[in-house]
Amino acid sequence: MFDSMTNEVNSARGLLPKVIARGKLTRRCTDIGFAMPKRDRARSLSAPPKFGIQEEQKCKDEARSLDDSSLESLLHVGVPRLASMDPRNILKRFYASLVGEGKNDAGDIEQPGCLRVISATSTGGDPLDTWPVLCAEPRRLLESTGQSETYSLSVPCGVQGMAIPLPGSLAQTDDLGAVIAHALLSLQHWEQLRPRLAGHCLVDELDDDLCVAHCPERPIDFASIDGEESVIRIAVQAPDGTRWQVEALAPLRFHLLRHLAFGNDANFCEMLRRCRPHSTSGGKSKGAFWKSECGQLMLKEVRAAEASHLASKAGPFAVRLAEALRGEPSLLCEVFGLFRVGRLGKRPSTRTIIIMRRVTVQKWEMGSPIYHNFEWKNIGT
Amino acid sequence: MRFWCFPMFSQQMFRNLLNGITDDWQIFDIKGAAHRNMPPAPSADPEASTAPSSPSAVKWDGGFVETFGALPKVLKPVDHEALELALKCDLHVLRELGLVDYSLLMAFHPKANRIRLAIIDFLQPYTLNKQHLCSASG
Numbered sequence: 001m002f003d004s005m006t007n008e009v010n011s012a013r014g015l016l017p018k019v020i021a022r023g024k025l026t027r028r029c030t031d032i033g034f035a036m037p038k039r040d041r042a043r044s045l046s047a048p049p050k051f052g053i054q055e056e057q058k059c060k061d062e063a064r065s066l067d068d069s070s071l072e073s074l075l076h077v078g079v080p081r082l083a084s085m086d087p088r089n090i091l092k093r094f095y096a097s098l099v100g101e102g103k104n105d106a107g108d109i110e111q112p113g114c115l116r117v118i119s120a121t122s123t124g125g126d127p128l129d130t131w132p133v134l135c136a137e138p139r140r141l142l143e144s145t146g147q148s149e150t151y152s153l154s155v156p157c158g159v160q161g162m163a164i165p166l167p168g169s170l171a172q173t174d175d176l177g178a179v180i181a182h183a184l185l186s187l188q189h190w191e192q193l194r195p196r197l198a199g200h201c202l203v204d205e206l207d208d209d210l211c212v213a214h215c216p217e218r219p220i221d222f223a224s225i226d227g228e229e230s231v232i233r234i235a236v237q238a239p240d241g242t243r244w245q246v247e248a249l250a251p252l253r254f255h256l257l258r259h260l261a262f263g264n265d266a267n268f269c270e271m272l273r274r275c276r277p278h279s280t281s282g283g284k285s286k287g288a289f290w291k292s293e294c295g296q297l298m299l300k301e302v303r304a305a306e307a308s309h310l311a312s313k314a315g316p317f318a319v320r321l322a323e324a325l326r327g328e329p330s331l332l333c334e335v336f337g338l339f340r341v342g343r344l345g346k347r348p349s350t351r352t353i354i355i356m357r358r359v360t361v362q363k364w365e366m367g368s369p370i371y372h373n374f375e376w377k378n379i380g381t
Numbered sequence: 382m383r384f385w386c387f388p389m390f391s392q393q394m395f396r397n398l399l400n401g402i403t404d405d406w407q408i409f410d411i412k413g414a415a416h417r418n419m420p421p422a423p424s425a426d427p428e429a430s431t432a433p434s435s436p437s438a439v440k441w442d443g444g445f446v447e448t449f450g451a452l453p454k455v456l457k458p459v460d461h462e463a464l465e466l467a468l469k470c471d472l473h474v475l476r477e478l479g480l481v482d483y484s485l486l487m488a489f490h491p492k493a494n495r496i497r498l499a500i501i502d503f504l505q506p507y508t509l510n511k512q513h514l515c516s517a518s519g
Contacts, residue, residue, distance in 0.1 A: 309506040329464070332471050
């Protein structure tokens with residue numbers, strides 16, 4: 001019946017009879033109504049791009065994707081219903097992964113659980129406290145107030161509910177210390193590191209206690225760690241949209257060294273979380289430097305060959321550093337981490353970073369095993 | 382142990398490492414090569430630039446010999462033993478790792494009669510390229 005009516009209409013207008021399938025007719029009408037572009041005059045091939053090549057390509061992509069079928073596939077909602085929907089709900093469906101809300105966002109957000117956190121500075125009372133996972137700076141708040149308050153967090157929560165917030169504009173600040181600290185306290189790092197800690201920080205793999213605090217009565221045997229360790233890779237998503245990948249080289253040995261030096265990784269990350277690029281020049285290596293805000297740590301960019309050499313022979317080096325941390329005389333500069341930090345995206349870059357102790361008067365006055373303060377007598381005086 | 386290779390630390394880096402040490406401290410980057418008389422290249426950063434004659438400038442081996450008049454400094458027996466033990470153990474580990482290119486950083490306070498020592502910049506492996514570079518420079 002439809003085909004006969006079409007033929008009749010076309011015949012009445014004096015056009016040639018043409019049989020068009022129903023589905024094809026509908027699709028063609030849709031294309032005309034939503035995606036028919038307004039044709040501009042053809043520009044010369046040698047003419048500069050109108051907005052810039054990237055913007056022009058973006059416009060083309062948007063024009064290609066904004067039709068009703070793609071909207072329906074994205075939103076799982078018919079196009080006629082879009083007009084009656086709340087715009088905020090539409091945005092939530094688009095940016096579900098960024099804002100932590102999704103298609104089941106109508107009151108179905110999973111509430112964070114509570115984990116046990118060991119307060120390193122708690123004085124008296126129960127050292128174990130309950131702390132919600134969602135909080136901006138749990139350690140600092142825990143130490144200062146001792147109260148549990150819930151805060152919104154823009155970064156994924158890490159081990160034991162602790163997380164290192166990243167700077168809003170990480171690409172501009174170039175704070176690699178924050179990236180490394182965030183990665184060290186992430187669940188992704190912990191899940192890969194935990195099986196290796198059995199017999200060192202943890203009694204076994206099924207031990208419920210996280211190794212946030214080191215037990216002095218349980219000595220760490222660095223010599224029992226055999227061979228070269230595999231790399232732990234951690235993906236980091238910054239608030240500004242940049243994606244990073246942090247690779248921890250020799251992760252177990254340096255984790256145990258941090259245990260000896262700082263008590264736990266949380267203390268170390270607290271010191272490392274804010275670093276500033278430090279301008280140096282005149283050195284032969286031309287490597288970049290970062291200085292932690294607390295003034296205790298120094299980050300240095302090293303060559304990939306140096307890092308590979310250290311990672312492959314980290315065993316004797318870690319044994320010697322551990323002896324120095326236990327009080328034996330040593331002059332070696334302490335190294336607490338070896339990381340390969342890569343920025344992903346259009347302009348990828350990778351830098352290899354070592355984290356070492358910055359020599360300060362305070363450290364020396366505390367009796368650092370790094371530097372020995374020798375008294376001397378001058379000959380002839 | 383070979384001490385005659387190029388430095389990798391700038392003056393600014395030494396000052397960063399020794400932050401908190403006042404200008405009364407004299408700092409030396411010692412590699413054990415008497416011909417290393419030239420100080421590290423001056424920094425392009427105005428804040429980092431330090432005149433070689435200023436007290437906080439990092440001196441090399443030649444400056445070390447010149448400052449002390451080629452005379453030894455005598456330590457207390459206890460300190461000397463601790464220093465010998467530390468060096469023996471540290472250098473044994475570095476030798477095991479194949480690391481032979483490093484510096485001995487020394488800070489000397491003439492008024493307080495204090496000496497501070499550290500081994501730094503020891504990560505670079507002694508590869509064939511490095512051997513060739515050192516041979517050409519020496």
